[in-house]
Amino acid sequence: SMASIGFVSSAFASGQLLTTSLWPIASDYLGRQRVLCIALAGSAIGAALQGTAIICYWPFQVFLLIRGMTGLFSGIVPVLKAYIYDTFGKDDAPSVLAYRE
DSSP: OHHHHHHHHHHHHHHHHHHTTHHHHHHHHHOHHHHHHHHHHHHHHHHHHHHHHHHTTOOHHHHHHHHHHHHTTTOOHHHHHHHHHHHHHHHHHHHHHHHHO
16 A cells, blocks of 8 residues: 555655664764675665565564564665765766766
8 A cells, every 4th residue: 555655765764864864873983884894784784684575474563563664774784985075085976976876
């Protein structure tokens, strides 16, 4: 149903919204590369669990919970942009960021 599609979309976005401001702070303490690796691993595990939930016919509420948890690992864009700037420097960073978009 249309409501189910809305729940699927909003579960992921809600998780992302909750952590978009937290990942940059975590990267200041843990390092950008480490935080990017954590987020990548969390996203991969979350995607695998979402697929498992579908294949194994887990309840829809469980799928939504997994989807929201996966979204927690996707609010990483500010850290990725900072990492690109740190890695490529001020001269090359704008073109690298443009390619990323």
